[in-house]
Amino acid sequence: MNILLIGNGGREHAFAWKMKQSAKCGKLFVAPGNAGTSVIATNVPIAVDDFAQLGSFCVTQKIDLVLVGPEVPLVKGIRDYFETDERLKSILMIGPGKAGAQLEGSKDFSKQFMERHRVPTARAKTFFSNQSNEAEKYLESLPSPFVLKADGLAAGKGVVISTSLAEAKAAIREMLEEKKFGDASSKVLVEEFLDGIELSVFVLTDGKDYVILPEAKDYKRIGEGDTGPNTGGMGSVSPVPFADEAFMKRVEEKIIKPTINGLQKEGINYKGFIFIGLMNVKGEPYVIEYNARMGDPETQSVMVRIKSDFVELLTSCAKGELKNHQLEIAKNFALTVVMAAGGYPDQYEKGKIISGLEAVATAQVFHAGTKKVNDTIVSDGGRVLAITATGASLPEAQQRAYQAANAIHWPHVYFRKDIGKDVLNLIQTKMIC
Ligand code: AMP
Ligand code: GLY
Numbered sequence: 001m002n003i004l005l006i007g008n009g010g011r012e013h014a015f016a017w018k019m020k021q022s023a024k025c026g027k028l029f030v031a032p033g034n035a036g037t038s039v040i041a042t043n044v045p046i047a048v049d050d051f052a053q054l055g056s057f058c059v060t061q062k063i064d065l066v067l068v069g070p071e072v073p074l075v076k077g078i079r080d081y082f083e084t085d086e087r088l089k090s091i092l093m094i095g096p097g098k099a100g101a102q103l104e105g106s107k108d109f110s111k112q113f114m115e116r117h118r119v120p121t122a123r124a125k126t127f128f129s130n131q132s133n134e135a136e137k138y139l140e141s142l143p144s145p146f147v148l149k150a151d152g153l154a155a156g157k158g159v160v161i162s163t164s165l166a167e168a169k170a171a172i173r174e175m176l177e178e179k180k181f182g183d184a185s186s187k188v189l190v191e192e193f194l195d196g197i198e199l200s201v202f203v204l205t206d207g208k209d210y211v212i213l214p215e216a217k218d219y220k221r222i223g224e225g226d227t228g229p230n231t232g233g234m235g236s237v238s239p240v241p242f243a244d245e246a247f248m249k250r251v252e253e254k255i256i257k258p259t260i261n262g263l264q265k266e267g268i269n270y271k272g273f274i275f276i277g278l279m280n281v282k283g284e285p286y287v288i289e290y291n292a293r294m295g296d297p298e299t300q301s302v303m304v305r306i307k308s309d310f311v312e313l314l315t316s317c318a319k320g321e322l323k324n325h326q327l328e329i330a331k332n333f334a335l336t337v338v339m340a341a342g343g344y345p346d347q348y349e350k351g352k353i354i355s356g357l358e359a360v361a362t363a364q365v366f367h368a369g370t371k372k373v374n375d376t377i378v379s380d381g382g383r384v385l386a387i388t389a390t391g392a393s394l395p396e397a398q399q400r401a402y403q404a405a406n407a408i409h410w411p412h413v414y415f416r417k418d419i420g421k422d423v424l425n426l427i428q429t430k431m432i433c
Helices: 010-020 051-060 071-075 078-083 098-105 107-116 132-140 165-176 245-265 298-303 310-319 394-407 421-432
Strands: 003-007 028-032 065-068 092-094 124-128 146-150 159-162 187-191 197-205 210-212 221-223 227-230 235-238 272-281 284-291 333-341 364-367 370-373 376-379 383-391
Touching: 003 010, 003 051, 010 028, 010 298, 010 310, 010 364, 010 383, 028 051, 051 078, 065 078, 065 310, 071 078, 071 098, 078 092, 092 310, 098 107, 098 284, 107 124, 107 187, 107 284, 124 132, 124 165, 132 165, 132 187, 146 165, 159 165, 165 187, 197 245, 197 298, 197 310, 210 245, 235 298, 245 272, 245 284, 298 333, 298 383, 333 394, 383 394, 394 421
Parallel strands: 003 028, 003 065, 065 092
Antiparallel strands: 124 187, 146 159, 146 187, 197 210, 197 272, 221 227, 235 333, 272 284, 333 383, 364 383, 370 376
């Protein structure tokens, strides 16, 4: 079958890499793609939210399946666009419509959804742009730390966590009155702080049935030891030791089932991924957020562990035939190190020549912000490469990923040296206990 993959990050390179292994994969196009996807697929210079051009491309290239990588086209309604166009409505698509994508597109919607369907989550209260005085008073009634969340999409930057009441008050005024995140902060949630360890759980659903993909842990902060500002994600590991069978059973019963039943009850026909960002608070799972897509750089560590045919899985999902679909997962460990441009997540430079890629033998190099200029590959974004290695143990995967990362270079390259370290400490503590 002919496939169009939408997106241009490390997640999309990992998707493309996995789909290419399927005998069912015919022509594979990526819009717009990056230097990595150009080697294994055909890049198409169409923006992820240019639905008219994406639609025409699907018609001329006889596309059978569309996999939507990032959230923006989903929240803007790519599925609704395709479903209401006679030429496009029979094309299979992975990704929810506008209604389902609200799980990610509006934190106020998703919080109310969780409350309606009794999905465990942090308590929260929503304030509108004319309510900063009420919001300040409410903050005064809460214990520190304070969690503020812009309602809409804010490229992963819409959450402020502060231990200082004065700072939290200033931040909520900035968000509500000065529209710090534009329309995304015309509503702001003030949320209870959850103290625990985070985990990313991924579900693929056809609206009725679902499969659970391997779980992963993301490293969101720029600095080692989880310090400094938040980023899109600086690394990932899979599996995660505390996500044992008993914990994942609780996640399935308390979160996954009520979420999918809730979507059904509300008449939301959801065909796609649900990425559940959750906090393990003393062994109990609480949802921090839903996303209507896979995570980046979690996808990279997840794809290398799936043994089943991925195109077959996506096709079953898009056709509503996930029932009885078994997913075969390797019993190995995967670890991803993100190599970023110096300065990221603030100002950074692009166009740096990347060297050493050909010497990598121990890992899979997934491209994120890269492009080809003549015959050289240059940096073209904040997160530039995702280096993913597998191993029979976590230390082995870690050693192989870092061996590869250390062989790659460009001026001012930065990557965290401690991906997986906390998880290894957890495993060791568990072994001692
Ligand atoms: P989000 O954009 O909702 O994923 O939030 C970004 C990050 O903020 C999360 O990955 C968590 O590390 C943190 N966070 C969000 N909500 C909470 C909360 N209620 N309690 C503690 N940390 C949180
Ligand atoms: N790595 C977190 C995300 O993709 O949102």
